[in-house]
Amino acid sequence: MIQTVEIVEGSTPLVVPAEHSDGGPGKITGGVFFNGKMAFNRDVSVMFLRALGGVSAVDAMSATGARAVRLANEVPGCEVVANDSSRLAHGFISRNIELNSLTNCRASNKDLRVLLAEESFGYVDIDPFGSPMPFLHAAIGGCAKGGVLAVTATDTAPLAGAHRKKCERRYGSRPIRGAMCHEGGLRILLSSLARELAKFDRGMMPLLCHSSDHYYRVYVRVTDTASHADETLSKLIYMGVDPDTRQRLVSNALSKETPHGPFWGGRLFDDSILGRLDPKGVEEGRRCEKSIALWKSELDRIPYVYCADEMSSHAGVGSPRFADLLDRLSEIGPVSPTHISPTSFRTEIPATEIVAVLRSM
Numbered sequence: 433m434i435q436t437v438e439i440v441e442g443s444t445p446l447v448v449p450a451e452h453s454d455g456g457p458g459k460i461t462g463g464v465f466f467n468g469k470m471a472f473n474r475d476v477s478v479m480f481l482r483a484l485g486g487v488s489a490v491d492a493m494s495a496t497g498a499r500a501v502r503l504a505n506e507v508p509g510c511e512v513v514a515n516d517s518s519r520l521a522h523g524f525i526s527r528n529i530e531l532n533s534l535t536n537c538r539a540s541n542k543d544l545r546v547l548l549a550e551e552s553f554g555y556v557d558i559d560p561f562g563s564p565m566p567f568l569h570a571a572i573g574g575c576a577k578g579g580v581l582a583v584t585a586t587d588t589a590p591l592a593g594a595h596r597k598k599c600e601r602r603y604g605s606r607p608i609r610g611a612m613c614h615e616g617g618l619r620i621l622l623s624s625l626a627r628e629l630a631k632f633d634r635g636m637m638p639l640l641c642h643s644s645d646h647y648y649r650v651y652v653r654v655t656d657t658a659s660h661a662d663e664t665l666s667k668l669i670y671m672g673v674d675p676d677t678r679q680r681l682v683s684n685a686l687s688k689e690t691p692h693g694p695f696w697g698g699r700l701f702d703d704s705i706l707g708r709l710d711p712k713g714v715e716e717g718r719r720c721e722k723s724i725a726l727w728k729s730e731l732d733r734i735p736y737v738y739c740a741d742e743m744s745s746h747a748g749v750g751s752p753r754f755a756d757l758l759d760r761l762s763e764i765g766p767v768s769p770t771h772i773s774p775t776s777f778r779t780e781i782p783a784t785e786i787v788a789v790l791r792s793m
């Protein structure tokens with residue numbers, strides 16, 4: 433018998449295992465997985481689906497049903513299937529549907545590969561332990577025409593370059609280490625998704641992609657023409673860093689100067705979705721507000737970042753106040769902070785000029 437506890441997340445009461453994770457990637461501690469630290473991840477999906485509008489959704493790896501039940505309860509017009517292959521998880525899902533008296537949420541107890549071969553949905557959510565790659569094929573198959581795929585990856589160590597071989601094996605991409613590691617990891621996840629979709633003559637348009645805590649999370653609109661699949665693939669890039677100047681280098685092909693990739697080289701956010709995100713009533717409202725402001729300010733068409741500490745040490749000076757550096761750089765050209773790291777910024781100002789500014793401060 434699993435000991436349980438009732439909590440409230442957002443505006444939704446949930447029954448979860450009494451013994452559960454509250455940080456890091458989390459692990460199954462009470463028979464069924466629940467990680468309180470992922471409340472922000474679930475908050476973003478609530479805000480995202482409210483912005484997208486009512487849709488038929490599947491939370492294909494639902495565990496306690498926390499995300500699915502919150503979507504059904506907090507997003508008007510949402511019809512949700514909460515699926516998990518574990519029998520124990522199915523018990524929690526059913527209890528949580530009952531606890532919230534939901535008529536727009538159905539529990540399912542199948543391997544997602546079976547469920548997504550049988551039914552398709554306007555929104556397919558994949559939230560596995562570690563890499564989503566083994567599940568992408570099925571997720572794409574179960575995503576309706578013009579639908580949205582939402583994918584979490586918690587295997588950030590390979591994606592961010594700590595385990596290069598594993599990243600190459602799983603994602604077919606060579607990661608980049610150092611100041612660009614998480615920007616690179618997020619964009620490798622997207623590039624793998626783009627290449628997987630292309631096999632089905634489908635393309636994608638990222639709507640909201642973020643790197644937070646110990647995971648990456650991407651929401652992409654799936655498009656359904658072979659020509660858009662080609663257009664999507666044309667946005668894949670390779671990157672490198674000049675060891676002498678720290679200048680970021682980008683190319684459409686693998687080269688000696690750009691040995692890392694392929695990465696997604698297009699945007700991470702869709703302005704109209706960002707404009708409609710509303711943190712009202714979510715669990716971590718303050719954090720959501722701050723994140724929305726940061727995402728809106730990002731020059732995400734620039735697929736690389738510089739780190740203030742890295743560039744200061746390269747310039748042989750101490751790090752100035754981050755806000756002061758951004759002010760000075762903005763006198764030269766467009767520059768923005770990035771949500772990926774509090775000390776990184778996006779700009780096309782050449783590295784030599786960044787160094788000159790740092791030495792003058």
Ligand SMILES: C[S@@+](CC[C@H](N)C(=O)[O-])C[C@H]1O[C@@H](n2cnc3c(N)ncnc32)[C@H](O)[C@@H]1O
Pocket residue numbers: 465466467470474492493494495496497498499515516517518521542543544545559560561
């Ligand atoms: C990280 S947990 C999901 C957490 C959940 N989305 C949340 O927000 O609390 C991953 C879940 O995937 C389930 N799972 C693993 N393989 C599966 C498969 N092939 N089909 C369906 N569910 C699967 C596991 O039983 C586990 O409950």
